[in-house]
Amino acid sequence: MTLEPPVHLPTRRAAAHKGNFGRALLLGGSRGMSGAIALSAIASLRVGTGLVTAVIPDRCLETVAIFHPCIMTRPLSDDPQGRFALDAAVALDSILPTASAIGCGPGMTTCPGSIRIVERLLHWQLPCVLDADAINALSLLEETVWKQQVADRAQSAPLILTPHPGELALLTGVAASDREAQISTASQLCDDYGLFIVVKGAQTVVVGPSGASWQNSTGNPGMATAGSGDVLTGVITSFLSQGLVAWDAARLAVWVHGLAGDFAAQQHGQAGMTAVEICGGLPQAVKLVTS
Template structure:
């Protein structure tokens, strides 16, 4: 996994590396700048004109060093160093002196008046005004420079973090005063803000660059946030024994579907069966029985007393996991049956879709869910449980509070779905694509989680692995069908290949 540290802790990692490698801070800056220049030169040739905007701190020092390295490779570079207070950081000052020894660079040090350069669509702007240490919105002259860059047709590359963007919480930031980068070259580790939907216009594509920060310090330093990697999931997958039988892989109960919503139960059931469960029973109204029996012959059905919807809690003693919610509807008797089901169930539950919406009217019942239960809300469903949120940071904060207070796990779905434990630890999921933004995709995820819980995976592992494989199957489907043409059923169809990729550590 890739750890995600608050920006203040990244400074501590820098300091630890400088002290214990040991390496001088100016040499660590040079190492970072070499990685930056290499990444830039791999994308743009020497014929591309570069305009570099450098601030007075260490982010500006990086920018000056990158300017020198690019110029030494034959790039045409124009540099604007903003030194309006007459004070540069020591390493920025050193890189200014080094830059002065290189010929062919058009260098401007701005102390008072700034005359903006002409920026065309052919230009690449390197943003090195401010880095991750920023703790208040940009204003005044720097805000004006940001607005000028954003109004230009140039391609913008941000060093470490787009100037004006804070590393975590941007609730009170001024969006107009944040660089809108096309590419952000993040040093060593990602910033939490990169993973929030509202920051995509500022971050653009982001790429991690290894600058050799202490692996020992990264390993030892604790953080509540991490980005899952393929190797993490492959190592968690349990081998299936040669003498195993269907009873070895658990019995799952899926309570899903209502009149006109049989598809939700079909998708969730198919996903569950494609994710290794031993036996699956689907609790459905009679009106959906023929559809489910025909579409999913591997599943058994249990018929509700109501012909068109879930209306009566059922016995769960014989099951290792219970999934509830897809296509359930919100009728009064369904609501009552859901609450009864929660009170009577001792088996871990996966709660999704309409079950979440109904719980929004009975929030106290979240804390009554059996130990090891998992909620799988999208942002709007979460807000029905925790209240309105201004942005992704507040949504994540409230979801963490809910997980802790109710003792449940949460898969908060999105481009970087985040799995939240009752300990408030968070794992962001890297797989998935916009083609998965289609009806039924969440039902598929519910089926995958249900299968893993039934097989005996603990809730944390089940949630993390399900989110990863669900997204991986979506990525496979996207390559095959394209984002526009794929459906939730395509994700189910691609689950076996996704599981094989984990089994074979591909």
């Protein structure tokens, strides 16, 4: 395992305040899956975001708020199943202007309300990470429309997708079992539309426009555990909110996430570690990448 990260974070100025380190919005959660968006929000805090807000269905508010006292919460309307309601997307217009980056998808479920939220996010000129059910929602939109929207926003508001093989299969039609073909197809999408894709796996690969490709060297099999991807979403969103360009934010987040997992495995063993322990390793990992 190499301990040389792809990029470094700058040392913090003595006169800095929390507003200098970004305002991350994490959208997701649903009844029964509040932990996913809480993990994303906690991870974002643990790698240095100045202010973190979890935007969640109304009935998830108390559950998410109790996970960590430093997470701010903003409830949106929900449906009887505890998912985002159809009209929840409209309320985003008053919340998004406060953000410097957005992460969407953990625990959200795929429903009419979540599809409408993803549709609305594509119109906002903010750096954005789509994960999990947000990727599934994207795959249900009209393909030519969402691809054009991504291309239109590429220069001013980059989009990062973080699919596991199954989600990437839904989005591209390439079988989850054919990793090389999935990476190749993801790379072509990035070339054509200016987005960035984190192709998750045993050795996660980040691809971007102009044939850019990078393979991670940190991490271990113990990270194949529920919530690990939610943690990664929070880390990428944090680095975007702190001002890193998308290519650097994605690569550094993957590297830091993997190293935090290695620290967790050293302390707890691969079989018994959880995403909570990965979160616990993030501050130590970030310390190593701060120049």
